[in-house]
Amino acid sequence: MKKLKERWGIEHNWQLLFPFLGLIGLAYSAFKVSLLFVDSSQTLYMLVIGIIAFFLLLKLTLFIFSKLENKWEVNYRWEMINIFLVFAITGSSSVFVSKPIIKLIGITKENLPSTLYWTLYIVIGFIFYQILLVLVGWLFGQYKFFWNFEKKMLRRLGLKRFID
Structure with a gap:
């Protein structure tokens, strides 16, 4: 031990x-x-x-x-496991959060072409993934790491104005 x-x-x-x-x-x-x-x-x-x-x-x-x-800038190796757990939980959770949101908006496979449905599903899932990543990271005590991770990702997507 x-x-x-x-x-x-x-x-x-x-x-x-x-x-x-x-x-x-x-x-x-x-x-x-x-x-x-x-x-x-x-x-x-x-x-x-x-x-x-x-x-x-x-x-x-x-x-x-x-x-x-x-x-990655972490102080202890156990924090790496913590970060991986946050990524795993967030990835799974974003799918579960996106499904009811899509149904609430009225987006279904029946009223949209398949390509458009899946594109919207991925975009909405991606948006909730970003929000959940910071939230779950905060719950696991890794807010600083995931906020910096988000800022870097938003810069790469050309959305710098949202973080300044």
Whole structure:
């Protein structure tokens, strides 16, 4: 446990929550990947593929951490997990928020061509993603990181006037 705390820069026990949540998220992703290859009734195969997927995803995640650690300005390695969790939660949440908004506006697949429907769906989802990213980042104690991330993204989209 001491080695884990040192490696991830964990100073307080509550910070262990983030590696724990990261491993749970990784295990869930591995489970979903295993379902792509085998039927859920084939438990042994699903378990084997799930374990292999878990370790491959873990290696990939640690590789990504090593690449982004120097690029992102974070004080502790556990904050990287925190940031990844915010991205995951925000991505999923923006889809759930966008669906009722689109229905409320009256946009359906039946009253619009498919291409226009999906374009509007993506644009509305993207707008709510930006809002949720800062909000969820704030809830996870990473407001400064995600606000700077948003400003950078808005500049790249040519929307500089909204952040100044």
